[in-house]
Every structure is written in C-alpha cells, then in structure tokens.
Amino acid sequence: MNNIRVDLIAAARPNFMKVAPLYHALKAAKWCDVRLIHTGQHYDANMSDSFFEDFSLPAPDIHLEVGSGSHAEQTGKVMAAYERVCLSTPPDWVIVVGDVNSTVACALAAVKLGIRVAHLEAGLRSRDRSMPEEINRLVTDAIVDLLWTPSKDGDENLIAEGVPVDKIDFVGNIMLDAFELVRDKIKTANAAARLGLLVEEFGVVTLHRPSNVDDPDILAILVNQLVAASRHLPLIFAVHPRTRGRLESTGLIARLAAADDIYLIDPLGYIEFMSLVTRARVAITDSGGIQEETTYLGIPCLTLRNNTERPITLTEGTNQLVKPEKLLDALVEALATADAAKPSPELWDGRAAPRIVESLRKHARMDQRVIAEV
Structure with a gap:
C-alpha cells in the first residue's frame, strides 16, 4: 500500500x-x-x-x-x-x-x-x-x-x-504535549527576571475577547480592577494587538501605564510566555489554552468569561470563571487560598x-x- x-x-x-x-x-x-x-x-x-x-x-x-x-x-x-x-x-x-x-x-x-x-x-x-x-x-x-x-x-x-x-x-490534551516538547527551553528562559520580578510573586494577564475589550464600559471596569489588583500582586500584561488598539482608542492605556506594578509587554512566543506562566502566582485571562496549562501546572487561573468550552478545568482543575467587576475579590481569595495539588485530568x-x-x-x-x- x-x-x-x-x-x-x-x-x-x-x-x-x-x-x-x-x-x-x-x-x-x-x-x-x-x-x-x-x-x-x-x-x-x-x-x-x-x-x-x-x-x-x-x-x-x-x-x-x-x-x-x-x-x-x-x-x-x-x-x-x-x-x-x-x-x-x-x-x-x-x-x-x-x-x-x-x-x-x-x-x-x-x-x-x-x-x-x-x-x-x-x-x-x-x-x-x-x-x-x-x-x-x-x-x-x-x-x-x-x-x-x-x-x-x-x-x-x-x-x-x-x-x-x-x-x-x-x-x-495535545496542548500538554506541546508544553512537554519544550519544557527544558521554558525552564531556561526567564522573561520575569528581565523585568526584575521574583518567582511566584507576580501574575500574568492576557485579554483579547470582544466581550471584554470591545465595550468601553467593560474595558474600563477591567482596567480599574487590574490597577487595584496590582496593589496586591505585580501584574505582567501581555497586550494582544487588538486589545492594545482598544486601550489606546479609549485612552485607558494611560491608566495602566501609570500603575507602578503593571508591566505592559508585547505578545511573546510560546516559550517566553510559558516561562512567565510557570513562575506566576496566578493567571488572569480570557484565553482557552491558558485554562488548560494552568490546570496541568497547578496554578490558579481566573478566567474572565461567563462560560468555558473546557469545563474540566473547573471541575478537575485550578480554573474559575470570574465577572469583570469581581476580579479583585477573586484575586485576593486566590492569593489567600493554598489549594492542595490535584492530579491532572485523564490523558x-x-x-x-x-x-x-x-x-x-x-x-x-x-x-x-x-x-x-x-
């Protein structure tokens, strides 16, 4: 054949x-x-x-x-x-x-x-x-x-x-094959050190979904919540090009840039970005994949969505769904709660x-x- x-x-x-x-x-x-x-x-x-x-x-x-x-x-x-x-x-x-x-x-x-x-x-x-x-x-x-x-x-x-x-x-889950494929490179990379941040003493932020960034009122709530959250934990915000455009058009990017403990960076390659995630105390996101990777790594994930196509990350993982106006409360709770390590979902x-x-x-x-x- x-x-x-x-x-x-x-x-x-x-x-x-x-x-x-x-x-x-x-x-x-x-x-x-x-x-x-x-x-x-x-x-x-x-x-x-x-x-x-x-x-x-x-x-x-x-x-x-x-x-x-x-x-x-x-x-x-x-x-x-x-x-x-x-x-x-x-x-x-x-x-x-x-x-x-x-x-x-x-x-x-x-x-x-x-x-x-x-x-x-x-x-x-x-x-x-x-x-x-x-x-x-x-x-x-x-x-x-x-x-x-x-x-x-x-x-x-x-x-x-x-x-x-x-x-x-x-x-x-093929995402975890990808992580393991470059795990050694992720360990070697240390994007956080270049920003002067300590291991597990910062959070990682990504936002790009229209439901969060297209409505100026919702975006303003999120910006205010992130600024307040950064007083509890420094935040590295990898700003998607689309999100940057919305922040600039609304003038909200100036508020983020003025915050002492928010670090605005451009999107990174996978290895550099995962070097941040693996060293982070918490992830704040509306992405799909990060919900899976944080579950695999045992890192709390605050997902700014009303639903998820990955419910197993809620029932067997470290993920929780959070409304924009409740982000600060959820972060404070996550920082105060030391969850016991969970086994990864099947396969x-x-x-x-x-x-x-x-x-x-x-x-x-x-x-x-x-x-x-x-």
Missing part, C-alpha cells in the same frame, strides 16, 4: 503549539507523508513565525497567505485558497485543529471534495453561540470523519449531538500525539482496505 498523504493545517497562534507535537509524530511515522499548510491567518512575526522557531517546525510546505479580514472574508479566502491546493495535489486526509476560522474553512473545502477530515480538539462546547469559535466548533464537528477529543466531556457532547461513536477517539499526560497517530493509522488503513475490496 502507498503512504497516506496527510495535510496538517496550521492556522493561527492558538493552533501552532498544538500542531507541533503532532507534526513531529507524523513525520516519524513511516506509513504517511505529512504536508504542513500555513493559512496565514496570523501573519506577523510575534503571532506566527516565532512559534515555528520555538517548536523546531520547518517552513510550511504551502503558505496560503490569506491575512486578516472579517470572519466571513477570512473564512471565504481560506476555503478558496485551500480548495485550489486540494484540487492540484489532493491529500488522503486533512487534519484541522482547534476552533479558528481556518479550522472550519479547510474542513469545508476538503469535505466538499470528498477528502477525509479529522478534527483535533473536537467536542469542546461553551454553549455560547455569540462566540465565533463556538460556531466553528459546531460546524467542523458536524461534517468531519474523525473526531479526536481532549476530555470525556467532549465525547459526551458529540454523542448527544448524534455523532456515531465509531467516529470519536478520546486521545487526551493529560503529554502523550496525546502518539495516540492520535495510531488512531489515524487505524482509520486510514481501514479506508485503504475498503478501497482495495471494491
């Missing part, structure tokens, strides 16, 4: 670290040929190129260079560009990751051409359809052929939505990539046997 041709889609900053351990595992498999496709959804060096360097990823085999745009524009451009790739040199399988626009766009383009698609991080649900990511998750999971879940609640969600059980494989062990490769091998070989028998 010929090798299976696999396209692995790298789309945006949240995807790159998940793609890396799987790329290396697929590259080592003798039965498949993997092609790395970069859609260009994030296209500046801080948001993209540094992640490839951090994880020893090669230059992409194909770069679609779609750039920015509205959700519809970006999704449409990725669909059209990736369809051309598939028509020119079709893969046997496409692997899409996470919940960004490129995830659903590449899945749609491939499925419409009869190409098999697998979704890594399938089954996650916030049940909040005002979030574009939730729409991307729902659509992707409804059309793909193989669904790899990071936790058992993902299996339950998919089964409740009518997905056949034989299409679902519980493989564990959050840094070994998801080998399980994914084995799952793909099993399903791909099954396809070839069926074709041979026709």
Whole structure:
C-alpha cells in the first residue's frame, strides 16, 4: 500500500503549539507523508513565525497567505485558497485543529471534495453561540470523519449531538504535549527576571475577547480592577494587538501605564510566555489554552468569561470563571487560598500525539482496505 498523504493545517497562534507535537509524530511515522499548510491567518512575526522557531517546525510546505479580514472574508479566502491546493495535489486526509476560522474553512473545502477530515480538539462546547469559535466548533464537528477529543466531556457532547461513536477517539490534551516538547527551553528562559520580578510573586494577564475589550464600559471596569489588583500582586500584561488598539482608542492605556506594578509587554512566543506562566502566582485571562496549562501546572487561573468550552478545568482543575467587576475579590481569595495539588485530568499526560497517530493509522488503513475490496 502507498503512504497516506496527510495535510496538517496550521492556522493561527492558538493552533501552532498544538500542531507541533503532532507534526513531529507524523513525520516519524513511516506509513504517511505529512504536508504542513500555513493559512496565514496570523501573519506577523510575534503571532506566527516565532512559534515555528520555538517548536523546531520547518517552513510550511504551502503558505496560503490569506491575512486578516472579517470572519466571513477570512473564512471565504481560506476555503478558496485551500480548495485550489486540494484540487492540484489532493491529500488522503486533512487534519484541522482547534476552533479558528481556518479550522472550519479547510474542513469545508476538503469535505466538499470528498477528502477525509479529522478534527483535533473536537467536542469542546461553551454553549455560547455569540462566540465565533463556538460556531466553528459546531460546524467542523458536524461534517468531519474523525473526531479526536481532549476530555470525556467532549465525547459526551458529540454523542448527544448524534455523532456515531465509531467516529470519536478520546486521545487526551495535545496542548500538554506541546508544553512537554519544550519544557527544558521554558525552564531556561526567564522573561520575569528581565523585568526584575521574583518567582511566584507576580501574575500574568492576557485579554483579547470582544466581550471584554470591545465595550468601553467593560474595558474600563477591567482596567480599574487590574490597577487595584496590582496593589496586591505585580501584574505582567501581555497586550494582544487588538486589545492594545482598544486601550489606546479609549485612552485607558494611560491608566495602566501609570500603575507602578503593571508591566505592559508585547505578545511573546510560546516559550517566553510559558516561562512567565510557570513562575506566576496566578493567571488572569480570557484565553482557552491558558485554562488548560494552568490546570496541568497547578496554578490558579481566573478566567474572565461567563462560560468555558473546557469545563474540566473547573471541575478537575485550578480554573474559575470570574465577572469583570469581581476580579479583585477573586484575586485576593486566590492569593489567600493554598489549594492542595490535584492530579491532572485523564490523558493529560503529554502523550496525546502518539495516540492520535495510531488512531489515524487505524482509520486510514481501514479506508485503504475498503478501497482495495471494491
């Protein structure tokens, strides 16, 4: 039998670290040929190129260079560009990751051409359809052929939505494979020391979701809460470009800059950023991945959202959902509470990539046997 041709889609900053351990595992498999496709959804060096360097990823085999745009524009451009790739040199399988626009766009383009698609991080649900990511998750999971879940609640969600059980494989959390892949580099890096901060004597902040940064009133509440919180614990705020734009347009960035114990920095590569997280006393975020990493590391996480697609981080981890006006109270409580160490959730062990490769091998070989028998 010929090798299976696999396209692995790298789309945006949240995807790159998940793609890396799987790329290396697929590259080592003798039965498949993997092609790395970069859609260009994030296209500046801080948001993209540094992640490839951090994880020893090669230059992409194909770069679609779609750039920015509205959700519809970006999704449409990725669909059209990736369809051309598939028509020119079709893969046997496409692997899409996470919940960004490129995830659903590449899945749609491939499925419409009869190409098999697998979704890594399938089954996650916030049940909040005002979030574009939730729409991307729902659509992707409804059309793909193989669904790899990071936790058992993902299996339950998919089964409740009518997905056949034989299409679902519980493989564990690929984010932790990424962390373990570069753990030694994270230990060596020490971004906090360059800022003069002590181990476990600071908090890390990231904010980017529209629900937090687009409404000037909500953003003002968060800024005031962060300034008050910084009197209890110095805060390193890695400011997303979109968030910086909102802070500047409202004039609120001056209030943050004037606070003695708030350090505003540009977004960092994964290794540098995780060197902060691993040394932090607490994380304040509205991101998805940080909820998982802090649970794995046993670090309190205050998530500024009404819901999460990763509920296991609430029930088995260190995460809690916090309203903007309650951030200071939640921080003070987190600093005063010394939680006992918890075991990581099931299969959050840094070994998801080998399980994914084995799952793909099993399903791909099954396809070839069926074709041979026709």
